[in-house]
Amino acid sequence: DADVTQTPRNRITKTGKRIMLECSQTKGHDRMYWYRQDPGLGLRLIYYSFDVKDINKGEISDGYSVSRQAQAKFSLSLESAIPNQTALYFCATGAEAENTGELFFGEGSRLTVL
Amino acid sequence: AQSVAQPEDQVNVAEGNPLTVKCTYSVSGNPYLFWYVQYPNRGLQFLLKYITGDNLVKGSYGFEAEFNKSQTSFHLKKPSALVSDSALYFCAVRDNDQGGKLIFGQGTELSVKP
Numbered sequence: 001d002a003d004v005t006q007t008p009r010n011r012i013t014k015t016g017k018r019i020m021l022e023c024s025q026t027k028g029h030d031r032m033y034w035y036r037q038d039p040g041l042g043l044r045l046i047y048y049s050f051d052v053k054d055i056n057k058g059e060i061s062d063g064y065s066v067s068r069q070a071q072a073k074f075s076l077s078l079e080s081a082i083p084n085q086t087a088l089y090f091c092a093t094g095a096e097a098e099n100t101g102e103l104f105f106g107e108g109s110r111l112t113v114l
Numbered sequence: 115a116q117s118v119a120q121p122e123d124q125v126n127v128a129e130g131n132p133l134t135v136k137c138t139y140s141v142s143g144n145p146y147l148f149w150y151v152q153y154p155n156r157g158l159q160f161l162l163k164y165i166t167g168d169n170l171v172k173g174s175y176g177f178e179a180e181f182n183k184s185q186t187s188f189h190l191k192k193p194s195a196l197v198s199d200s201a202l203y204f205c206a207v208r209d210n211d212q213g214g215k216l217i218f219g220q221g222t223e224l225s226v227k228p
Contacts, residue, residue, distance in 0.1 A: 041220055042120075042218040042221050043205060102160055
């Protein structure tokens, strides 16, 4: 089983719908991240969390919200999806103890908003 | 503000030839630098990192990277390319000002032809 699991892997939805992308990890890491990947733009950070009670905005948090339900679970929500949120979304984890920045990524969730 | 730039969208190399994927960075404080690889329909995989010490860092799959402080560069290299090295490569720097999250470049598509 993968250390970082994202569901769903693919989702097609319509403008205005609420969408939740879920991430769970078995690595025991404190830090979890949501990134968005767009062609030619690399990965941009949406939100990150350093523990269950800690949520921080990244560079492109508008239109998104997150919930850290437990150390192992970090979900990303789009309250009212719009077409420019069509992208590949990645969850990642990192270990605070090491604090060197190495991240471990899930396989990605491809979201299409029509 | 921390940033990282990958000046080439695409690099084409013949199998067996050496390859270089370029990366330059801007960071306050000591740079923590990373290379990740993304194969089609997969998440990002860690290749190597520079934290401190020897300027030549060796990583997975025969890749290495050279840290050059005066040129603020961290180019990825491999002496002999394989067709299976074809993938999307991302350079990243740790944001020392904001909790150590990673900032990614836009990615370089490496194509190795037989």
